[in-house]
Amino acid sequence: MNGMLEGKAVAVTGAGRGLGEAFATHAAQAGALVVVNDIEEGLAKQVADTINTYGGSAVVSAGDIADPDQAAAIVECCVQEFGRIDGLVNNAGLNYDTPSWRDEPDRIRELISVNVLGSMYTGTTALRAMAEAGRGGSIVNISSAASFGQHNLATYAASKGALASLTYSWALDCEEIGVRVNAVCPVAHTRMVWNSERALRGAPPSRTPAKIAPVVLYLLSDEADGITGQMVRCNGNQLHIIGQPYMKQPVLEREIWDSESVRRAFDGVLAAHLEPYGLEKRRPPRERELFATLESVS
Template sequence: MLDLSGKSVIITGSGRGLGRAYALAVASAGGSVVVNDLEEESTNATVREITDKGGLAFGVAGSVADYEFTESLIARCVDEFGKLDGLVNNAGIYHVATPEDETELRMRRLIEVNVLGSMFAATHAFRQMASQGFGTIVNVTSGAHIGIRGFTTYGVSKGAVASLTYNMALEGQRVGVTVTGLSPMADTGKGENGARGLDAVGVDNRPSPAPVARLVTYLLSDQARNLNGQVVRLDSTGLSLLSPPHFRTRIAPGSFDSVDDVRSAFHTVLNGEVHAVGMPS
């Protein structure tokens, strides 16, 4: 079993579902946990589960979509534990909607929480970790950013989180900070809405959160530093790494002085490079 003794870790969105499982696993491995969720009741419930088993934890309720709150969340961890070893950037919301059915209000709310909330927490955590010269950030993304019908807005938000991971990982190389991405598939415990969401995309195999929680524990350990910038996937088929996005090496050269030049480039070279989009069905 990995030993996280002496490490202090903030886990956002850990009042329920996968976040709760992450918090319990980190505490079980000896880590000190800052539990965060939007609601006081669920935040405190996870804290009690940890402390009743002899673990060390305290809770801070609030929204990661609030820039000043996320700054204070990092500060509370440092005040209590003296440092910040890890952030699991887990807090997020989702809904199922086709582009025809989407609304401005729902799009704005989801982007505020999933994109800005993730950026706020990661940015404040990175600053603290850079000043220490060490630390690990695990950003929770989703296979939806590759493409799943019914999840356009959610997929957009999680694509942003993946890009946050790639860019922040490069910055982390300067200052000793490791940044990885996690794309989990498990029973999130989000109740009826969560079940409807999985049903909408044909997901009927909902594995336990336990393997994902063990993966998070590993990603927070010193043994996973070589995974800087990687997005790790765990689902019912197994464990894998997402290929980092890149422009393909096959290039159609030219000055492209006319539309015919552009057409020719596609018809002679690039059309053979076109791949299907979306998660495998």
């Protein structure tokens, strides 16, 4: 692999296996100095040892990103060990399937604490370090097209939608400090697939994390200069940009809207402009069953 990230220091959360492991090992092969984070220290050490054995440079920063101090420590480790931080991959995340009316507060809180707050804790610390260093940098958030809406994955989908909004906002805020912020929506056969009975019915094992890694490497690299605020979806074979939310035409105006005038608007002009809802409504019929299983674990 070429030296696309030669000399850059990159931290990857949730890198003990699956997508995070692929991102960390590919970054090292591309010349990056890598901080391998995972809540399971043994897994993180195995990945770091593999990188170092094959001539790369990696250190471990174990910890739970849901804890703000432990999240900050990942970035601090990168700066202390390598003298800088140039890139962050916010990959760590949780997922579970349940009908929304059976969801439980403790599970909701745990998932949001990792997927949303954890990414924010790690990301804001990294942005602070990048701003102080004045060299710019790149953050890649791992989101999901499940944020369009997904059966039995409301909490997970909401968390990934939050990462999409966070990506847009960070990209706007960070233009002045030269930091690019993008999100990747991967589809890959990972541990989340193995733990999901629904996903096992249709997830092709050929869609491996290694097929997603080149997208993340590119976005971390200087080759992606000028690319920011983008949601990029990759399933291994397909690569495309996900459209950002926008205000639809027509815009109806009147001085005061009351419930009757709102009803008439929806019965009339707006009826023809209602959006389909949910991920599966946005695909050709033959793709819906396959992608419904895959997107739930991306």
